[in-house]
Amino acid sequence: MSDETRPSRTAAVIPAAGRGVRLGPGAPKALRALNGTPMLIHAVRAMAASRSVSLVVVVAPPDEASSAEVKTLLADHALPERTDFVVVPGGESRQESVKLGLDALPPGIDVVLVHDAARPLVPVDTVDAVIEAVREGAPAVVPALPLADTVKQVEESRADGGPELVVATPERARLRAVQTPQGFDRGTLVRAHETVTDNVTDDASMVEQLGEPVVVVPGHEEAFKVTRPLDLVLAEAVLARRRANDGF
Template sequence: MAAAVVPAAGRGERLGPGAPKALRELGGAPLLVHAVRALARSRAVGLVVVAAPPQGVAEVLGLLDSHGLDGKDIRVVAGGATRQESVRLGLAAIPDATEIVLVHDAARPLVPVEVVDAVVAAVRAGAEAVVPAVPLADTVKRVRPVPAGEPEPVLDTPDRASLRAVQTPQGFRRQVLVEVHAKALAEEAEGGSPVVTDDAGLVEHYGGQVVVVPGHEEAFKVTRPLDLVLAEAVLARRRASDGF
């Protein structure tokens, strides 16, 4: 069985003032509850570890218990000051015998179970790191950053046919994920730090191979208020059509 880590210790300031992003409500339940449910629906996932705000472990554990997430092994640990640290702390709570680990954003509450299964299957088939992703619909411009509010000069226009928007859960051979996090921690102790935004980026940074499997348009990340409105609409449609 695979295990999953859900880093949920961040505040998510772009969503506006209020509770930490993972605890914002969607259809009567926090985003975190939906994200954990999405993972728990997969028969391939036997354990979910949530890395909660350090002062909110008991609250998050009670929250998950109150929403009927039974039948799966769900654990809550104290997360860290950064996403990378939270993943590392969650990873430490997974038994050594577990060979496949998923890392999933708490802010992606509506990922379909078939995406979870596809990621696990790709790791089982031999990949060391797997990301679900979707093609880009918009033209992308690479720009030279300038002070906020000023026009940004365009440097070039990448061919979007070769670009993908990456989602989660991302899947890894456990030993690969443990090793890259250990290397990042050692690098940080020496005054450096790899500039990456996800765990697949760590694997790439240290020379590993990442592969892509098809993602899903409903696995989008809830980052801004408009995303929450869209998520409510998707959830309402699911409930009306199949009792989700």
């Protein structure tokens, strides 16, 4: 089968090695429960809900015990049979963990999603929109939402903890709050991780540094990141509404 006729295959990499200290003491963030189910399982199911995703690679904390715990979690929860799941140990940084997840991908994967385990409720329509944009030729795609709040740029924080000085007010209409999954042409993302050594906050920033275009598709308000205790409350409310509306 030629490259032109071979169907494009998609894999998702989920870095789940962070501690999530802003959520307070307890289990690693990805293992915190939402509606009795670990956040990580919700995130894995969100990726596997797309029929385009044939493989999910979960990047666990680097220690052997945590990797074993994650493998047990995946084995103990119902996941779509059409999707394969792999667990690999992560690194000391998110960037290193994503690279280890990329290294675990088999041949034949053309599109790669990178998804935060802390965004457990992203709808499948958003996942599919990202994949479709990559398949249509974009080397990198991010889902994003317009900002509701005015944003201020300030000087670096003062050592004495005093009030910060505002230096600019960016034009809000041109700003977007970026979510995940971020989607990539596999070759482009691999090249970015081989080339960019700066510590970045997302993989799309690495592709930008290559000079490659990054495009935006509409995000979704339910794809928010669970970072603080109040976010857990909001996530539980979203799940309760889904159960009431959809029966699950």
